[in-house]
Amino acid sequence: MGNALRFSRRSVLKTMTAAGGLGALGAGLPWTPAMAKTLVIGFLYVGPRDDYGYNQAHAEGAAAVKAMPGVKVLEEEKVPETIDVENSMESMINLDGASLLFPTSFGYFDPYVLKEAKKHPDLTFLHCGGLWTPGKHPANVGSYFGYIDEAEYLSGIVAAYASKSKKLGFVAAKPIPQVLRNINSFTLGARSVDPAITTAVVFTGDWSMPVKEAEAANSLIDQGADVLTCHVDSPKVIVETAEKRGVFCTGYHASQATLAPKGYLTGAEWNWAKVYTDFVKMVQGGIKPPNLVRGGLKEGIIKTSPYGAAVSDAARKHADDVKAKFMDGSFVIYKGPIKDNKGNSVIAEGKSHGQTDIALESMNWLVEGVTGSIS
Amino acid sequence: MRPFLHGAVTRLSATLSAPLSALALPVAAVAVSLALFGAFVALVGVDPVEMYQLMYRGAFGTWFSWQNTLTRAAPLILTALCTALPAQLGLVIIGGEGALVLGALAAAAAGMALNGAPAALVLPAMALAGMAGGALLIGGAGALRQWRGVNETISSLLLTYIAIAVLNHMVEGPLKDPSSLNKPSTPPLADAYMIGTLPGSSVHWGLVAGIVCAVAAWVLMRRTTFGFAARMVGGNPRAARMAGLPVGRLLVVTTALAGAAAGLAGMVEVAAVHGRASASLVAGYGSTGILVAFLARQNPLAVIPVAVLFGGIGASGGLLQRRLDLPDASVLVLQGIIFVVLLASEAMRGRLHLFTFARPTATPATKEA
Amino acid sequence: MDHASLGWWGVPLAVLAGAIRVSTPFLFVSLGECLTEKSGRINLGLEGTLVMGAMSGYATAYLTGNPWAGVLVAGLAGSLLGTLHAMICALERVNDIAVGIALMLLGTGLAFFLGKPFIQPQAPQLPAIPFGWWSSSAQVRSALDINPLFLVGLALAPLLLWGLRTTRWGMVLRIVGESAEAARAMGYQINRVRLLATAAGGFFAGVGGSFLSLSYPGSWNERLSSGQGITAVALVIFARWDPVLCVWASLLFGGAGALGPALQSVGVTQGYHLFNAAPYVLTLAIMIATSSSRHRLAGAPAELSVTR
Known part of the structure; x- marks a missing residue:
């Protein structure tokens, strides 16, 4: 039995590798065998790498790297945000000769990644979170992140067309700026279609709490929400609950389309395969990767899930039009006047904050149309 | 001769x-x-042989592996004492995780309150606050046992869940550093207040704190009247009561000391590792500590080598994932x-x-x- | 009325629906633990049993395509762990609480280890019985989509109570739990009785676990249990070892767990961490209120180590 189980797990990973490999070839630079020294790359995940969510998105990126020539990929999952991060990286460096590390959890950065980077100035540490500040952080550290709220805005548009009750539901882990930005972008997208739409939010309190998430999804549906979305580490339970209760949903982190063949509309996904293969090619080619890499749909860091069958033509057209504007960089989500849900003006008329605007990174308000408050 | x-x-x-x-x-x-x-x-x-070779290498095979093992062992010694001390009285306490978390929160709060004062004042204050936080939780379980007859195993576990909720509430609410945007936490401790590492290694001073506490706990339990009385209660509570021993006081003091040990582990986590209090403090050291205490047969001195063994198992875990899938x-x-x-x-x-x-x-x- | 909003009325409805949805694992674990404790032994390992049941049930349902086979296998896995507990406890000088903690760890570890390949696939779910067919409101219909396992649990409680009170088996079990010496004098084999009681208790807990993975939330992953197994053990103590009271206690718990999300969905989002801790605070408060240092708890089996 054991072998059969292992086989099935490996086959899942193999499929992922194959899928990622194709992507890598498409964007490929020619690789010359002259630099034939194997590059050992370590990936650290905070949760299980087959969670249909945050960690799987990164593992799919790692799988794409694995398919590249001249690399050896090491992976460790469920590394908690403690001194274990330092220990695991040290172990990869000392015992396996890793020279490029991808600590993929936001909470790994300070102090663990910073400490390790200072200790090993000749190695490269690329962290997912977009936290690098010049002058403050070591030069051999890079940090990358994507403006996934662009895809959330598109999901909001699609959700608005699908909703009959004009009520959307959002299951979120914690009221932190990244999450609030997704909630707000999703809601702004939906309200750009129909200003009568509202979004109800439930915070579960942590990144992975399946029973709470299911309970939250059910409460939201009971309150009339007929499109659900979420920002938790693994959207699986929420997407499955929505499908069971016969409402629509949009995904997050990775594609959950197979979990909800009827109700899955679209989703906001990371495209780490591109980011990671690009980084690895730079390192292989002797180019120092940039310290701060951020981008959205245009830069290919973010992608959207293919539309589900339930998405109407009008919705597709509207979303595709806006997506085209994201792609040419002409669309701004946070353009005044925007009020928060307490009636205060947060972005004044005539003012607009583009994606890279640092002001958006300390977002601590919920936009008009969201029910709920941040305690 | x-x-x-x-x-x-x-x-x-x-x-x-x-x-x-x-x-x-x-x-x-x-x-x-x-x-x-x-x-x-x-x-x-x-292949088990290959696996054990790898485990040995990952845990004790190189100087680096030793450092990895010892860093992991440090908090385990202290959380194990949280179970081992009350065990002398025949109690089974499994709330080490909660005591660690509450201790860490109290220590971080003390560090915030005294920010600016000299390190020689702040660090002892943080340690005291951490120990008080842990003592409050586990001593509370002991007091409930003594005065309300509430089973200490279950109450210490429930108190752990409550302590974790309190930690989350405080670091996302009243004690939150406004600039800790996407990872809510208390304000970072100034570098001057951070406990460093042992010279020539990456192992922090928490290991020394653990060893000192373990030795002190052993001396207390084996070489003092207090310890003798406590063990008498553990052997036969009724006889101890008839002999006029203050059972209630022994029980509450011992559980409070046990909680203080785990609370100190929390302070060390804040001051030597995390530099702040956040949800990441809940890392399972408390539950592994229970195991260490039982394997050490509740002997405070034996806790030290057993913690090192378990630190080693933890240290080798990564290698098993990477090499053997x-x-x-x-x-x-x-x-x-x-x-x-x-x-x-x-x-x-x-x-x-x-x-x-x-x-x-x-x-x-x-x-x- | 489809998709109509219920506003504040949704809160009691969500609490009721939540009570039914969330309480089932509590119910099964507490009934199983009740049986085990009546024989004079406590099994704290049911947390591990629950997780193992969730994993093995999900895996079996996925591999065979039959969720009921999953329930059965989950129960069997649970009784296997229960048997292990009883066999170790039957040895001299072995503390049942410690064995429970050990099995909690082993059960969870094995479930995580063997369960890796089943995080991704979707297993067939247990069908629900639509008791809300009469209602025009989608919310009420959904709240009354009741899983048969919940009904089995409900039926099991009075059955257990009756069995413990009136059957010969129940008598023997209670004698063993009240006084091992008396039972030995009467010629009963204490260890065998306790083994059967613990194995049966493990079976129930395993089934409770399969509810988590095969019905609600209906998915297997490593964060599935947030201490339901261990909380249910505490629940038995304040249900005073009465299976019917276990039902009420479980419902109370399920409802308390549903309160937080329900309040948030109508806009009360402050202090949600503290709301989420409500079930634990509630258990502790009830334990403090109902325990006493002077006399034993009513209904407590005299041989039970936790109440001694």
Whole structure:
């Protein structure tokens, strides 16, 4: 039995590798065998790498790297945000000769990644979170992140067309700026279609709490929400609950389309395969990767899930039009006047904050149309 | 000279044989567990010999591995004391995680309140606050046991869940650093207040704190009247009460001390590792500590080597994932097997004569060279 | 009325629906633990049993395509762990609480280890019985989509109570739990009785676990249990070892767990961490209120180590 189980797990990973490999070839630079020294790359995940969510998105990126020539990929999952991060990286460096590390959890950065980077100035540490500040952080550290709220805005548009009750539901882990930005972008997208739409939010309190998430999804549906979305580490339970209760949903982190063949509309996904293969090619080619890499749909860091069958033509057209504007960089989500849900003006008329605007990174308000408050 | 030497040898063998036979059983239990776990991984297609070689390398094989092991062992010593101390009175406390978390929160709050004061003042204050936080939680479980008859095992566990909720509430609410945007936490401690590492290594001073506390706990329990009274309560509470021992006070003080140990672990996590309090403090050191305490047969001194062993198992876990594609839960399975086998081995105690030395009546084995 | 909003009325409805949805694992674990404790032994390992049941049930349902086979296998896995507990506890000088903690760890570890390949696939779910067919409101219909396992649990409680009170088996079990000496004098084999009681208790807990993975939330992953197994053990103590009271206690717990999300969905989002801790605070408060240092708890089996 054991072998059969292992086989099935490996086959899942193999499929992922194959899928990622194709992507890598498409964007490929020619690789010359002259630099034939194997590059050992370590990936650290905070949760299980087959969670249909945050960690799987990164593992799919790692799988794409694995398919590249001249690399050896090491992976460790469920590394908690403690001194274990330092220990695991040290172990990869000392015992396996890793020279490029991808600590993929936001909470790994300070102090663990910073400490390790200072200790090993000749190695490269690329962290997912977009936290690098010049002058403050070591030069051999890079940090990358994507403006996934662009895809959330598109999901909001699609959700608005699908909703009959004009009520959307959002299951979120914690009221932190990244999450609030997704909630707000999703809601702004939906309200750009129909200003009568509202979004109800439930915070579960942590990144992975399946029973709470299911309970939250059910409460939201009971309150009339007929499109659900979420920002938790693994959207699986929420997407499955929505499908069971016969409402629509949009995904997050990775594609959950197979979990909800009827109700899955679209989703906001990371495209780490591109980011990671690009980084690895730079390192292989002797180019120092940039310290701060951020981008959205245009830069290919973010992608959207293919539309589900339930998405109407009008919705597709509207979303595709806006997506085209994201792609040419002409669309701004946070353009005044925007009020928060307490009636205060947060972005004044005539003012607009583009994606890279640092002001958006300390977002601590919920936009008009969201029910709920941040305690 | 001869009779004196003979006597000395006999005395020596007598003092050696007790701890040695006490050691034989856990060592045998660990060996049996390793064999069982080896068979288990063999079933899923992994070569056990290769696995144990890797584990040895990852845990103790290099200087780096030793540092990895010892850093992991440091908090385990302190959280194990949280279970081992009350065990002297016959109590089973499993709230070490909660005491660690509350201690860490209290220590971080103290660090915030005293920000700007000299480190020589702030660090002891943080340590005291951490110990007080842990003592409050586990001492509370002890007090509930004494005055309301509430089972301490279950109450200490429930208090742990509550402590974690309080931590989350505080770091996302009243104690939140407004600039800790996407990872809510208390404000970072200034570098001056951070506990450094032992010279020439990456192991922080928490290891020393743990060893000192373990030795102190051993002295308290084995060499003082307090400890004698406590162990008497553990042996026979009714007799202890009849002998006029202050059972209630012993119980509450011991549980509070136990909580203080885990609370200190929390302070060390804040001041040596995290530099702040956040949800990441909930990392399972408390639950592994329970295991360490049981494997050490609740002996505060034995806690030290057992914590190192478990630190080693943890340190080798990553290598098993990377090289053998074993899941991270392998470490949990191995720990579970060790725990179960060890408890079962208790039944063998007193029947094992492997390490008993020659009786005094027999011819002395040693001769003058 | 489809998709109509219920506003504040949704809160009691969500609490009721939540009570039914969330309480089932509590119910099964507490009934099983009740049986085990009546024989004079406590099994704290049911947390591990629950997780193991969730994993093995999900895996079996996925591999065979039959969720009921999953329930059965989950129960069997549970009784296997229960048997292990009883066999170790039957040895001399072995503390049942410690064995429970050990099995909690082993059960969880094994479930995580063997469960890795089943995090991704979707297993067939247990069908629900639509008791809300009469209602025009989608919310009420959904709240009354009741899983048969919940009904089995409900039926099991009075059955257990009756069995413990009136059957010969129940008598023997209670004698063993009240006084091992008396039972021995009457010629009963204490260890065998306790083994059967613990194995049966493990079976129930395993089934409770399969509810988590095969019905609600209906998915297997490593964060599935947030201490339901261990909380249910505490629940037995304040249900005073009465299976029917276990039902009420479980419902109370399920409802308390549903309160937080329900309040948030109508806009009360402050202090949600503290709301989420409500079930634990509630258990502790009830334990403090109902325990006493002077006399034993009513209904407590005299041989039970936790109440001694």
